[in-house]
Amino acid sequence: MERTYLEFASAIVKTASMTLITRIFPLLAGWLLALLLSLPAQAQLEIDITKGNLDPVQIAVPDFLATTQSERDFGRQIADVIRADLERSGLFKPLDPASFLETQTNIDYKPTFADWRVIKADALVSGRIKTESASRILVEFRLWDVFAGEQLKGVRFATTPDNWRRTAHKASDAIYEALTGESGYFDSRIVFIDERGPKTNKTKRLAIMDQDGENPVYLLGGSDLVLTPRFSPNSQTIVYMSYENNRPNVYLLDIETGRRELLGDFPGMTYAPHLSPDGKSLILTMERRGNNDIYVMDLTSRSTTRLTTDPAIDVSASYSPDEKKIVFNSDRGGSPQLYTMDADGKNVRRISFGKGRYSAPIWSPRGDKIAFARSSGGKFGIGVMDVDGKNERILTESYLDESPTWSPNGRVIIFSREYKGVEGRSEVWSIDLTGQNLRRVETPGMASDPAWSPLLP
Amino acid sequence: MKHYLMGGAALLSLSACATKPDPVPEMTAPAPVVQAPAPVPEIVEPTPPPPVVQQLPPVVQSAPDPNLPTPGSIEDFAYQSGGEPRVFFGYDQFDLSPEARDVLRRQANWMQIYPDSTAVIEGHADERGTREYNLALGARRADSVQAFLISQGISPNRLRTISYGKERPIDGRPSETGWARNRNGYTNLRLGGVS
Structure with a gap:
């Protein structure tokens, strides 16, 4: 599978993602947060093994935007797979799309964060499907920290249409990694x-x-x-x-x-x-x-x-x-x-x-x-x-x-x-x-x- | 049908007539011709020797039951082993009980009478253990059985072992009764060579 990762943003990612990490791992006190920012990734892993009652991160994953009917099918199926992956991890609670107030028309514009805060979304995944040719589609998404109003991640996958499911798992892995600081496990068997x-x-x-x-x-x-x-x-x-x-x-x-x-x-x-x-x-x-x-x-x-x-x-x-x-x-x-x-x-x-x-x-x-x-x-x-x-x-x-x-x-x-x-x-x-x-x-x-x-x- | 009935009626009337015999004039029977038989030469046979009288051995067993397995068959081996060629073990144990030794002695005797027989000894465990540990336990049980048969004079090259761990339970009951049956060593007899 051919693919490219495209980082849309980088400078503000780290600070913003820490906000969410503290929600995923609530045992992290403020002083620990400051410590973590200066530590390599391994140091964060220790958080996982503390047994604390987790409050799942509420995440909104609307169907990915699309133009054609076949793109719309991919956009819905990919969002379904991402929601299911994140839900099964126990760390996330995907929100019901029926509750969404904003319907984005272009993922390259900032979402209306207030609309997402109202429905208590902590994070938002805005995605889009584009057809490049009969054998090549682009799957793009941006991950937003709704509370901070900042983008945490922007990724574009280029793949064949029949590889949509694996691409969805890779998107789940990217979201998991951005929000937990650990590598994911969704693109696996x-x-x-x-x-x-x-x-x-x-x-x-x-x-x-x-x-x-x-x-x-x-x-x-x-x-x-x-x-x-x-x-x-x-x-x-x-x-x-x-x-x-x-x-x-x-x-x-x-x-x-x-x-x-x-x-x-x-x-x-x-x-x-x-x-x-x-x-x-x-x-x-x-x-x-x-x-x-x-x-x-x-x-x-x-x-x-x-x-x-x-x-x-x-x-x-x-x-x-x-x-x-x-x-x-x-x-x-x-x-x-x-x-x-x-x-x-x-x-x-x-x-x-x-x-x-x-x-x-x-x-x-x-x-x-x-x-x-x-x-x-x-x-x-x-x-x-x-x-x-x-x-x-x-x-x-x-x-x-x-x-x-x-x-x-x-x-x-x-x-x-x-x-x-x-x-x-x-x-x-x-x-x-x-x-x-x-x-x-x-x-x-x-x-x-x-x-x-x-x-x- | 109709023709048959009519024919039957005709026959009846005929036989009714026959029961009344017509008077028959008496006839004198011809006198038989009598001839003297030819003289037979007398042959004197020797007197047969008197039979040897022997006492029958006393009856020691009842007549062979036609339902019993054919001697030398795999069924016979199972029968002589006490029903099935299987010995049982305690929980997490692989040592042979006195009953198990008794069964295995009978198996060894049988295998000595039928020297072409060979056996694959299967070691089994109950489900109250993890998979790989039970494979090891089954191997130990199979080895216990094999070692005992060898000690009873069966050549090691007639025996082979295999452990199935907990993969081949014979009793599905989730109770100590069922588990006890599943902890066993099974002598899988072959009438040919060890495969």
Whole structure:
């Protein structure tokens, strides 16, 4: 996709956006605001993990202006997608277009801010569609801080008409980034396991969809049992486990080319695959004679190095973003708990000490948190803790919540939720790192084992 | 129909006539020709030996039930294993109970009688655990079963293991009864080689 970003304004953006950031993150006191202005972007990220009741930013997104009928269709559909993206994030409340007082006719003029203040809009997105040729449309928008009366962002995307949906997600990402100071996650996909049938006769297939549930497709043709797909953090490649030929092993799939590859044919089962953040190596569990240990495979040379030797279960390894540490699940202490170790297997340290049994750890792409599944008192929930095990917080609880995975910006966790009973559904749910905004993720049928892609290029 | 009835009536009248026998004049039967039989040469057969008398062995079992599986079949293996070739485990456990060992001894005996048989041992877990941990647990259970069969004299090259974790429950009941059934090691017998 060809595209251009065009910044219409820059000088006043920073000051104005801070006004809105204080509304999104109300815990930011005035003195913090002054501090933030002088800090790099990372410093703002810490705001997200404070658990405070958020007052969603009220945002007005009128249908994008257009001249022709086909442009009007795009203008309405794109605004619909942006409103839905922002609403699902939980940080925004898109206002009902029926309440709008002003109807802009040209986005290159300032809106009548008073009209937007009356309906209590904090922010306004004014957009326009232009047709350049049969194969090229321009999607433009300006993001306004209604209270300050200033433009925060002006962007123009040039794209093909059939790419309107992705363009809308990119616009959502730009709005999210301008108003939160963090990168968005709307132009991304989720790979998952599509499930059909009752628990005692289940068919599972590898599938992928946009993060909002649109465009679902199966990635494999066969009927072999497939489990635990994971995205490469930096490419459109996934690794997964398949029972193809009744040999449970780890495979690699390039979803752009469809090229599929068995990663080593070992005497025992290989499973629980995760690619390293640089995508050059694979960490997995290999089973030999009932012993389950963690190995790392260099994807270039295909050589494997054993990282754990304990006779206990060592499974579900996940790298820190800097690739220096690994978190994993082990029952070496008598029950399943979380441990970290250096990338070479040294300095093993238990980090979970709360009540219950811990498993399925996964390191946040930000590096400062580990998400996990915990079972206690017959319930399973998703939780987060610091990388040293401190500040544990349980975010969800149900009959069976498991398989957490992070959004590309590390703000949202999606996970599998399974209901009780032989006909109990499997669903994908999401929750913010803050513990708020619990909601079901749209999937074509029953679904499990979600994994979020990086932002699309 | 009409013709048939009429024909039947005609037959009836005929037979009614036949029941009244006409007087028959008596006739003298011709005298039979009597011939003496040809003399038969006498052959003296040897006296057969007396039968050997043996006592029947006492009845130790009832007649084979035609509903029982054919000996040597996969069904027979299941039957001899006590119904199904499956042993059960405690929650998060992979050690074999005395009952499980008993079942596995019978499986090993059977496999020694039928030396061409092989088995893929499946390890299974209940749904009360996360996916990857349960794959590990299933692998351990399958290995426990395999190790015991090997200890009973079954060659390791006749056995293979596979873990299905919690992916293949046999009992859908969301209760301890159902979960207990889903924590098992299943000896999937093959009458050919290990695939």
